[in-house]
Amino acid sequence: MKFTPEKYTIEDRPHEPFIDVHEIENFLERPRPSKERIDEIIRKSISKKRLSLPEVADLLNADDPSSVEQIKAGAMKLKEAVYGNRIVLFAPLYVGNKCINNCQYCGFRVSNKDAVRHTLNHDDLIQEVMALEDNGQKRLILVYGEHPMYDADFIADSVRTVYKVKRGNGEIRRVNINAAPLDHEGFKKVKEAGIGTYQIFQETYHPGIYKKFHPSGKKADYNNRLTSLDRAQDVKLDDVGIGALFGLYDWKFEVMALVRHTNHLEACYNIGPHTISFPRIKDALNVNLDQDYSVSDEDFTRLVAILRLAVPYTGLILTARENAALRKEVMRFGVSQIDGGTKIEIGAYAAAKADQHIDKEQFMINDDRSLNEVINELLDNDYLPSFCTACYRLGRTGEHFMEFSVPGFIKRFCSPNAILTLAEYLVDYAPEETAEKGWKVIEKNISELNGHANVPELRSRIEKIKAGERDLYF
Template sequence: MFYLKDNNTKTFIDEEKIKNLLEKAKNPEKERVEEIINKSLNKNRLDLEEMAVLLNCEEEELVKKIFEGAKTLKQKIYGNRIVLFAPLYIGNECINNCEYCGFRISNKEIFRNSLSLEQVKNETTSLVNSGHKRLILVYGEHPQYDADFIADTVKEVYSVKSGKGNIRRVNINAAPQTVEDFKKIKDVGIGTYQVFQETYHQETYKKVHPSGPKSSYRWRLYSLDRAFKAGIDDVGIGALFGLYDWKFEMMGLLSHTIHFEERFNVGPHTISFPRIEPALNTPISEQPPHLVDDYTFKKLVAILRLAVPYTGLILTARESLEIRNELMQFGVSQIDAGSNIGVGAYSTNDKEAYKKSQFVLGDQRTLDDVIRQLTDEDYLPSFCTGCYRLGRTGEHFMEFAIPGFVKRFCTPNAVSTLMEYAVDYASEETKASCLRVIGKEIKNIKDEKMKDALKANIDRIKTGERDLYF
């Protein structure tokens, strides 16, 4: 593996500028906060100075305005859809020594395991049989998980057919690649490629990544630039909250977004914002150096929603049921469900999966339980993959997203995928809840031609057809 050595060359993360903006924006005036929120509600991305103002809001009245603005914006752009996926951990071998991660090479208590292609098939079959259509494959950073191996596992996942189901979108969370290796992975039809910077603060980054390829801040920071050059125009970024000051990390995420827009004319497809969770034999995970409490976490999600109106926000099952339910109101557009992060645990019901896991999950409900709770609360669970498969990605996605066309397409597609779940996999109680929401969503569609076309698709699904989308 070749990677850039760190040096003093300036990056697009301007630490001095970030710190100055945060300092200057202290004690913001009500009128300025309202002006910034209104800019966001007009579906415009915020700049760094504007985010700094929102980050410095401490008065209850101003924070309430942020929450209300985020809730309004989410409904305006995304409606009540929540996209569902599941993580599939392929292997936990790792040559890095990240202090916060259970996979780190120095952790001798974790059980190491890598799936064979046959095991990948078994895991995928279990996920398909529970109703999943979208996966993210997760890999440790190790020479055996090279681009060819990643490509082979993706092809294996896509090859699985079980009953009336299959996986329609495979996203990737794996080590940074060279441009040529990114091309290999793109060629097998992946969706989004995620690389999280973990912390954008260079001194902290160096401290918590003492050895391994991941110790190179620059190699990781510019990894998704290489993905863009390879033709992958759906990328996901993220920061691990708890390693450094949360306000700085928020400014880092927005700086990364602006960098993509300026260089590639499109921002990240998704942003993730996990908090450090306890991991086996990992002391820093028990006492994070910059703990983010629940109130602050809620605030940062709302500010992210306002800052990047068209970017998907992912909240994982690291968080508790209560936190997940609350944050879906303020901007989250994707969650995982029915998750198991033990390597090989979906098909084996491994009771000691935690010994193979990167961290401990907070929400361990089944997919059926999650869908029933969502529909009971009038959310529209979605397994939609239409935009990706019709080429509405990257810059082309923005052409559809900005005028609001995605909401027009995605709601009908979400209804179709939910109908598939209701017919093929749902418990009787969940099916009844799904059908109620489906009826309500169809009734609310104002475009009569679209409504008629969707009704026709629903009838086709009832008679056995699958994978119908606009």
């Protein structure tokens, strides 16, 4: 599906900056739209068409209570159409916190002399992965500080190590990366190691604000970071994630810029981001920032709903930075991936298993529930927890999520595969109470497939899982 680029003051060209601050601000100065205009935009989104920047600006400017509810309802309807009731689960694994940058909001910054610097060695990494596998995790994102030590060879080696770790029936089937921008050769190396998504967050898309918060280090180069994922596309690493750290600048500007970044990738490479992340600033060691641009829970919920409508096919990631109650609320309006059982201190997963305590972290998390507690709540709220990695391993990636472009994809592939991964979890890791809930949810979801999937074969594979087979998928 070819994306027709919008006409901007800055034309999209590979490796060239594309953010025009004045253009975005002008869009945001549009008057509050009518109810009819909002209806028109939501209908376009529900038909799974990408929204233009003026349309996104209209949603952002629709701040009266009735319009906000109208937008949330549209986002819920769109999410159901594109993703069904699945919520994909993952865990972050911090590999090292050495850093040469001085980001003013981060506990890892080079000027923070109280930060305890540590990098997992080969054996440490194996211990962390085994602890994660013992909890039932199948999908990880490896996180690295920005330091010369964490180059492409180091990242690729750690990815290969993670994939080799097998613990009983446990294994990690997808490793995503959050690390510094690489050059072409670097992106090629990590792609060859079999990574999933490579995430690079711009933090803030406003050049002036960016300079304020990134005074030194390689990360101080705004344009290099802004266009870094273009290099990934050049070497066919087309599975990339973008994000902004909300609270550094006006949240409406950042939402517009995330959509503009999406437009840039689609215009230049015909492939948008696989995921968009929208973490809010949280307390960190020796960090004391002003609250000029803090994002309220109400506005945070709005921005998630608007992002869902703006980019129907893109995965939206919500992390344990947010508390459990807010995560439950926001999932209704567009989130498709969450982490569970999260620990962000270096070495914390293995330490927890050994009943040790580590308290040095990049920032504070607000949902410290175990993976099973998160799964329990998902089941109670009629979600289908999923650890599925089938599409990536079968090559069902590319221009957009296939469920966006292929009718019936969810019920033929996504829901059955989610069911199979949940069945694995229930057999291998779930306490009795969770297992009882989980099998009921599986039966309910099978009954709703309505002939769209090979239900007899699905049931046959579930029985194979109960008998000991693993990693079955459609």
